[in-house]
Amino acid sequence: MIYWRPFAATRPVAAGLWPVECYCVRMCAPCAHLLGYERKAGSPPPVRPWFDEGPLRLRSALMDKIVLKPLDIALVVSYLAVVTLLGLWLARGIRSSRDFFLAGRSLPWWAVGMSLVVSDIGAKDMVGLATDGYRFGLVMMNFDLIGCVFPVLVAAFLFMPFLWMAGVYTIPEYLGLRYNAAVRTFFAIVWALFMIGTVGVIFVSAAVIFRSLLGWSLWFSIGVTAILVGIYTTVGGLKAVVVTDTLSCIVLTAGAALICILGLARVGGLAGLHETVSQLEWTEHHFHLVLPADHFEFPWPAVLLGLGFVLGPAYWIGNQAIVQRTLGSRSRGQARASYVFCAVLKLFFPLLLVLPGLIGLALFHEQLGAPFLDAAGTPNPAWNGDAVLPMLIGELLPTGVLGLVVGAFLAGVLSNLDSYINSASTLVVTDLYRPLLPGAGDRHYLRVGRALVVVFLAAGAVVSYFVVPVFDSVYEAFQTFMTFFQGPLLALLLLGMLSRRTTAWGGFAGLALGISAAGAMHAVRFVLGEEHKIPYLWVAWWSFVAAVAGTVLVSLVTRPYDTRRLAGLVCWLPAEKESAP
Amino acid sequence: MNGLWLGRLLPLAAGPLMGRAAFVGVFVLLLIWLLVMPRRLVAPEGEPAWWRSPRVWAVAVTAIQILVYLRWG
Numbered sequence: 001m002i003y004w005r006p007f008a009a010t011r012p013v014a015a016g017l018w019p020v021e022c023y024c025v026r027m028c029a030p031c032a033h034l035l036g037y038e039r040k041a042g043s044p045p046p047v048r049p050w051f052d053e054g055p056l057r058l059r060s061a062l063m064d065k066i067v068l069k070p071l072d073i074a075l076v077v078s079y080l081a082v083v084t085l086l087g088l089w090l091a092r093g094i095r096s097s098r099d100f101f102l103a104g105r106s107l108p109w110w111a112v113g114m115s116l117v118v119s120d121i122g123a124k125d126m127v128g129l130a131t132d133g134y135r136f137g138l139v140m141m142n143f144d145l146i147g148c149v150f151p152v153l154v155a156a157f158l159f160m161p162f163l164w165m166a167g168v169y170t171i172p173e174y175l176g177l178r179y180n181a182a183v184r185t186f187f188a189i190v191w192a193l194f195m196i197g198t199v200g201v202i203f204v205s206a207a208v209i210f211r212s213l214l215g216w217s218l219w220f221s222i223g224v225t226a227i228l229v230g231i232y233t234t235v236g237g238l239k240a241v242v243v244t245d246t247l248s249c250i251v252l253t254a255g256a257a258l259i260c261i262l263g264l265a266r267v268g269g270l271a272g273l274h275e276t277v278s279q280l281e282w283t284e285h286h287f288h289l290v291l292p293a294d295h296f297e298f299p300w301p302a303v304l305l306g307l308g309f310v311l312g313p314a315y316w317i318g319n320q321a322i323v324q325r326t327l328g329s330r331s332r333g334q335a336r337a338s339y340v341f342c343a344v345l346k347l348f349f350p351l352l353l354v355l356p357g358l359i360g361l362a363l364f365h366e367q368l369g370a371p372f373l374d375a376a377g378t379p380n381p382a383w384n385g386d387a388v389l390p391m392l393i394g395e396l397l398p399t400g401v402l403g404l405v406v407g408a409f410l411a412g413v414l415s416n417l418d419s420y421i422n423s424a425s426t427l428v429v430t431d432l433y434r435p436l437l438p439g440a441g442d443r444h445y446l447r448v449g450r451a452l453v454v455v456f457l458a459a460g461a462v463v464s465y466f467v468v469p470v471f472d473s474v475y476e477a478f479q480t481f482m483t484f485f486q487g488p489l490l491a492l493l494l495l496g497m498l499s500r501r502t503t504a505w506g507g508f509a510g511l512a513l514g515i516s517a518a519g520a521m522h523a524v525r526f527v528l529g530e531e532h533k534i535p536y537l538w539v540a541w542w543s544f545v546a547a548v549a550g551t552v553l554v555s556l557v558t559r560p561y562d563t564r565r566l567a568g569l570v571c572w573l574p575a576e577k578e579s580a581p
Numbered sequence: 582m583n584g585l586w587l588g589r590l591l592p593l594a595a596g597p598l599m600g601r602a603a604f605v606g607v608f609v610l611l612l613i614w615l616l617v618m619p620r621r622l623v624a625p626e627g628e629p630a631w632w633r634s635p636r637v638w639a640v641a642v643t644a645i646q647i648l649v650y651l652r653w654g
Contacts, residue, residue, distance in 0.1 A: 145649065308637075340642075
């Protein structure tokens with residue numbers, strides 16, 4: 001998801017504020033033994049100190065209320081079994097790399113649309129959006145409303161049918177055809193690195209949540225998720241990923257809706273929620289989507305320009321993990337319909353993900369307090385925002401329903417992880433391996449693609465080992481890393497698709513200028529101090545503007561491509577012979 | 582510096598009313614584009630029934646977005 005958590009939200013809580021010996025799940029002895037716990041009467045299970053004492057603790061006094069009953073466990077196990085078996089069943093008929101990477105271009109619009117939604121939402125987003133719903137209120141819905149629905153609707157009619165017709169497997173492949181091989185290789189490497197990092201981050205964020213909900217240790221959690229995802233992604237490819245995602249979408253929606261419904265019932269409905277939250281001193285803007293232009297975190301011009309015009313479109317048009325499932329649609333019309341269906345679903349998801357934060361605020365503001373010390377947004381170090389959603393779960397959900405919600409978390413993790421793993425494999429085979437070793441035969445590429453799924457899962461696990469002690473820094477570093485490239489990537493994609501006049505030299509200049517501009521803006525905080533840090537939304541916007549300016553100016557003074565070469569690569573120049581079936 | 586890059590250039594931008602108008606304006610422009618978009622971009626394969634038309638659904642989603650920003654902007 002393009003949703004980024006402001007860094008201060010995840011600072012370590014003040015020492016001693018939350019009880020260290022507080023465990024959220026009570027397991028039977030065999031289960032505890034299976035998970036590696038050695039329980040003694042009256043003592044908590046042992047945990048690895050470097051995992052347990054890190055900045056990601058999700059504990060509160062309420063969390064020991066979360067007790068999984070047999071019905072809950074049965075629901076979770078059933079869900080995992082169904083997902084795995086479904087994925088394995090879908091492996092039938094995978095005979096070529098096209099079947100594996102693009103599902104043989106057989107996916108229906110509704111499955112792609114649902115898969116788009118859940119690929120965008122990870123477990124960390126579920127916890128993080130509830131946390132920031134508590135801190136900032138409805139403004140967080142902009143990440144879906146202006147950051148998703150707007151670019152998705154534009155892409156549905158302008159870009160996705162066009163990319164489908166181009167017959168490409170990846171976005172860097174398109175950039176290579178439109179510009180040159182250097183641009184293709186550059187973005188393929190950038191995305192591959194980002195995806196490995198993302199897989200590591202998904203592993204850790206999932207482990208933290210499962211630690212809180214199920215008592216799983218870090219490596220047990222990584223092992224379970226990696227094996228499950230590895231099984232069906234390795235054998236079933238994109239089709240298994242998309243079909244299991246549709247199941248995940250249903251479970252995720254049901255789980256999130258249950259939290260909202262039960263939470264609203266507890267706080268007296270929407271009217272009661274509004275009344276309780278409005279009475280607090282620091283919630284002046286909590287029921288507004290548009291905040292003042294001088295707001296310390298989400299000034300509206302930055303949200304509109306940076307999120308709506310750059311990060312959102314770059315994510316929904318340029319992110320391989322998102323776009324790939326659409327390229328696997330049955331037809332151009334189905335590719336278009338899948339994006340529109342995604343926009344329809346995305347009308348509801350911001351409410352399902354942000355509303356729990358507001359409900360948590362109404363219910364727990366006395367225990368958790370205010371996240372800021374003053375109106376300038378100085379973080380309150382004693383505030384533990386990550387506890388909002390676990391506290392809600394512990395407080396609201398009865399047996400059976402709890403199993404469904406834990407299943408929803410699992411759904412978020414699996415769908416997020418399988419999408420990135422599958423796309424990383426596709427990207428490396430298509431844009432790095434195949435150009436290095438052309439003519440090796442389709443079955444060879446299929447085998448390499450499957451092997452890479454395992455390699456990426458292993459690489460993600462290795463990254464997670466290093467990520468754990470400095471999780472927030474690494475998470476922020478990965479997101480910062482991408483702000484260098486999102487603006488220039490979008491500029492190259494848009495200008496490449498929309499204008500025949502854009503040249504390879506223009507693209508190179510835009511890329512260099514955009515990345516330089518992003519680097520300079522990031523450097524401000526180091527040169528002038530942290531208080532002069534430029535919000536990342538502004539970095540995205542201005543690096544995009546710089547990339548557009550560089551591309552246009554240099555393209556105008558360099559020789560344009562022959563129109564025949566651009567047929568099928570520019571929106572207004574249809575291919576003489578369409579490459580797609 | 583925090584978030585006021587554009588605000589300094591456009592003093593009016595500091596007001597939340599201006600912000601709401603900007604967000605609504607974006608979706609109004611999108612709505613107009615969806616309505617006037619040539620048919621070859623919407624349904625080159627042939628116009629489906631209205632309830633299966635991506636254009637109709639896209640227009641409905643955009644209209645809801647406009648109402649959401651007008652109400653909670």
